[in-house]
Amino acid sequence: MKANQNRRKFLGTAIAAGAAATLPSISSEKKTHSSETLVAQLYESLNEKQKSAICFDFDHKLRLAVDNNWHITKPRLSNSYTPDQQAIVKEIFMGLHSEKYAKAVYDQVVHDSGQAGFGDSSIALFGKPGTGKFEFVLTGRHCTRRCDGDSVEGTAFGGPIFYGHAAEGFVEKPDHPGNAYWYQAKKANEVFQMLNGKQRKLALIDECRDEEGTDTVKLTGKKKGLEGIPMNELTADQKNKVRETLVDIMAPYREKDSKEALKLIDQAGFDHLHMAFSEIEDVGRDQVWDVWQIEGPSMICYFRGDPHVHAWIHIKDKA
Numbered sequence: 001m002k003a004n005q006n007r008r009k010f011l012g013t014a015i016a017a018g019a020a021a022t023l024p025s026i027s028s029e030k031k032t033h034s035s036e037t038l039v040a041q042l043y044e045s046l047n048e049k050q051k052s053a054i055c056f057d058f059d060h061k062l063r064l065a066v067d068n069n070w071h072i073t074k075p076r077l078s079n080s081y082t083p084d085q086q087a088i089v090k091e092i093f094m095g096l097h098s099e100k101y102a103k104a105v106y107d108q109v110v111h112d113s114g115q116a117g118f119g120d121s122s123i124a125l126f127g128k129p130g131t132g133k134f135e136f137v138l139t140g141r142h143c144t145r146r147c148d149g150d151s152v153e154g155t156a157f158g159g160p161i162f163y164g165h166a167a168e169g170f171v172e173k174p175d176h177p178g179n180a181y182w183y184q185a186k187k188a189n190e191v192f193q194m195l196n197g198k199q200r201k202l203a204l205i206d207e208c209r210d211e212e213g214t215d216t217v218k219l220t221g222k223k224k225g226l227e228g229i230p231m232n233e234l235t236a237d238q239k240n241k242v243r244e245t246l247v248d249i250m251a252p253y254r255e256k257d258s259k260e261a262l263k264l265i266d267q268a269g270f271d272h273l274h275m276a277f278s279e280i281e282d283v284g285r286d287q288v289w290d291v292w293q294i295e296g297p298s299m300i301c302y303f304r305g306d307p308h309v310h311a312w313i314h315i316k317d318k319a
Helices: 002-016 035-045 048-054 083-095 102-112 114-120 182-194 197-203 213-217 236-250 255-268
Strands: 122-127 134-140 143-147 161-165 274-278 291-296 299-304 309-315
Touching (some): 035 083, 035 134, 035 143, 083 102, 083 114, 083 134, 102 114, 102 161, 182 236, 182 299, 182 309, 213 299, 213 309, 236 255, 236 291
Antiparallel strands (some): 122 134, 134 143, 143 161, 161 309, 274 291, 291 299, 299 309
């Protein structure tokens, strides 16, 4: 399994360092085209009116924007694109995710997007595929995904991404039943359970950051003074559990992207990471922490499970 391969490689570093059918589908056969190839195919299929609405220069400031519920352009998949174009966009999206999680992630987007489902998504293209740098961005409620063909050097996923889920209503129960991403919080809480009393005091903070669009994932460049407990306060076993958490956070995405993300985290210095848990924002007051984050000088994985799940990722080689 690809996720397990990533886990073995990433954890090996630690040892060494001490569908829904709402949109048409191209084919039921096994995919033979990468998401990047499909982005080029989509671009070539666009008419001039479509291009004028969703195509921008690569360096346009909109390319690296992110939010928890937004549309990067006005046209929606369901009413501004042909059935074939809609099918290509769906295949691009599915191809950006691992086989294990792709359907669950797609179903989450369909569920959270209202009556239009995945068709409520909007897209944008920056640069021109096949001529150098380019990036495809898909957005909607609880979704920002990117496909850049490694055009953006030293940046995982081509820039900041967002995912979330309101599985059984806007305000979820403490155990977040049916939530596609709550498994990540369970893994993070396993880290906390391994901490001793002194370590827990360092790890617990009052509240984590506010959600303010792109500013939510602004990188500080700081190696010290970040919120929570630094990795140099953890034992080898505890560090390994943090690494397992990071592997699980990256598990929904295709292997090449998750491997790059984990590699960039290590290159920037795993021991510079800090992990924090919000004591105040505890749904159900059960001390199963719903809001937590892992932050380093050039990365942030921020998970907010109150009132439902919002999660942000931004990982670079340097801030």
